[in-house]
Structures are given as C-alpha cells and as structure tokens.
Amino acid sequence: MKNMSALAAGIVFGLGLAISQMVNPKKIIGFLDLTGNWDPSLALVMGGAVAVTLIAFRLSRQLKRPMFEAKFFEPEKIRIDAPLLLGSAAFGAGWGLAGYCPGPAIVALSVGSTEAIVFVAAMAAGSFVWRGASRVLGR
Numbered sequence: 438m439k440n441m442s443a444l445a446a447g448i449v450f451g452l453g454l455a456i457s458q459m460v461n462p463k464k465i466i467g468f469l470d471l472t473g474n475w476d477p478s479l480a481l482v483m484g485g486a487v488a489v490t491l492i493a494f495r496l497s498r499q500l501k502r503p504m505f506e507a508k509f510f511e512p513e514k515i516r517i518d519a520p521l522l523l524g525s526a527a528f529g530a531g532w533g534l535a536g537y538c539p540g541p542a543i544v545a546l547s548v549g550s551t552e553a554i555v556f557v558a559a560m561a562a563g564s565f566v567w568r569g570a571s572r573v574l575g576r
Contacts, residue, residue, distance in 0.1 A: 439505040451544045457482040460545040462536025462552060469533050 458464040459482065467476035502508055514521075532538045537545070537556045545553035 442505060450540065451547075454541050454544045460541045460548075460550075460553075465532065465536040465541075 454460055457479070459479070464476065464479065467474060468479040470476075497503070497509070528538065535552075535556050537553065539560060542553050542556045542560065546557060
C-alpha cells in the first residue's frame, strides 16, 4: 500500500507539473525574467502549492503518526549554514539558466525532450561527482 500511495502521489505531482507548464523551460525562464517579458502565471501555481502545503502540514500535526510509517521524519539540521546557501544558489542558477529543476525535468523525459535528457544526465553526473567529493572530504 505504501508503494501505491507513493505512485499515486507521483502521478498527481507529474500531472500538476505538466498541466501548469512547469515542464516548459521557456515558461520558467519567462517567470524568472523580472526585468524583461515577465510571465507571472506561475506565481499562481506556486501560491497553490504553498496553500496546499500549509493545510497538509497543519493537518499532519494532528496525527500521532503517518499512515505508512512508524513516525514523522523531520529535518535534523535546522540552521541556515554555508552548504545550504551554496546549494540553494547553485539550484537557483541551474533553474534560471536551464529552465528546469529536477521534478519537471524528470516529467519532461516522458515526452522525449532532448533538453530534459541532457539536463537529467548532467544532474545525475553532478550527483555522482558530489557523492565522490563528499567521501573524499569526509562529509
């Protein structure tokens, strides 16, 4: 049942990304271009996501435990540090340059987008490089 709920959530998430055009790099870049031909339509998508998240988090606080796990998993780190800031900056730069972030890029693979294939390959390569570097650095 746990896997089925994860599959259902993934399908709903993917459909939401596709319907809202978050898988279209031109739409994303248009949203991020505040000084040019700005497209504010994705602000509604993000606002909807924030509203759903706020409601879900409030409701989850009333539960003793999640439906398919023994306990809730909360972040261990709660302070803002240099790795968080650097990672956020790298994520934002990648999103702004490519028009993709990981979720929408993976959804865009379903239509065979060459840009998405290149982006996901680069993302995977970056993950492997970071994994190796973090072992060497002892993180």
